[in-house]
Amino acid sequence: MTFGKFKTNKGPKGHDNYLIGESANLLYFLKGPFTEAGKNNGVDKTLTIKAHKRGAYPGDPFPANIPQTSRRYHRTRDRAGTAIPGRNCWFVDETPQEDGGGPTQVRQFTYTGTFLDLMNYCTANCKITFFLRNESGAGETIEHVTGAP
Numbered sequence: 001m002t003f004g005k006f007k008t009n010k011g012p013k014g015h016d017n018y019l020i021g022e023s024a025n026l027l028y029f030l031k032g033p034f035t036e037a038g039k040n041n042g043v044d045k046t047l048t049i050k051a052h053k054r055g056a057y058p059g060d061p062f063p064a065n066i067p068q069t070s071r072r073y074h075r076t077r078d079r080a081g082t083a084i085p086g087r088n089c090w091f092v093d094e095t096p097q098e099d100g101g102g103p104t105q106v107r108q109f110t111y112t113g114t115f116l117d118l119m120n121y122c123t124a125n126c127k128i129t130f131f132l133r134n135e136s137g138a139g140e141t142i143e144h145v146t147g148a149p
Contacts, residue, residue, distance in 0.1 A: 006034035008113075008121045017113030017121070020086060025107040029091045031125045047071045086112040091122075092131040094141075 006026065008017045018037060019026060026034060048070045055063040093105035111118050115134050122132055122142045133139035 004034075004036045007037045008111075009117060015113065017111070017117050018086070019109050019111050019118075021107070021109035025091075026109070027127075028105060028107070029093070029127060029130050030122065031127055045073055047073065086110040087115075088135040089115075089118065090133045092133060093128060094131050095128075 003022055005018050005020045006023070008019050010016060016037070019034075023032075023034060023036075026032070049068065051068040052066050053063040054066050087110065089109055089111050091105075091107045091109065095104050115138065119132060119140050119142070126142050126144045129144045130142055131139055132142050
């Protein structure tokens with residue numbers, strides 16, 4: 001499975017909207033393929049630390065020699081470190097289980113833009129009928145029309 005940031009549509013102000021999550025989970029509910037937007041979100045860097053001496057305590061008469069080392073790390077361009085921008089939403093497949101239990105599939109994603117934009121995108125691209133819920137508890141049933149492409 002590929003975790004990614006997938007472009008959905010343009011918002012009312014012309015900004016791109018995204019769904020962030022596992023592509024296989026999105027493909028369970030929505031028609032693909034998705035345009036991945038997060039490929040160049042960061043840069044690999046190398047930090048070289050020069051050779052130096054390190055004492056066990058201040059004034060140590062026999063400090064240890066530390067050789068030159070280099071470290072590789074990935075620097076993201078996010079302003080908030082590892083935080084994922086956006087709000088949470090849940091896609092719930094409400095098809096009853098054979099044993100009469102609860103919903104069969106519940107998947108959490110993160111979205112940017114407005115909830116109305118997300119509902120419109122899901123309505124136009126749904127593969128199955130599911131319930132879309134946002135983090136404040138509001139939700140909407142997204143109906144799949146039989147025979148729709």
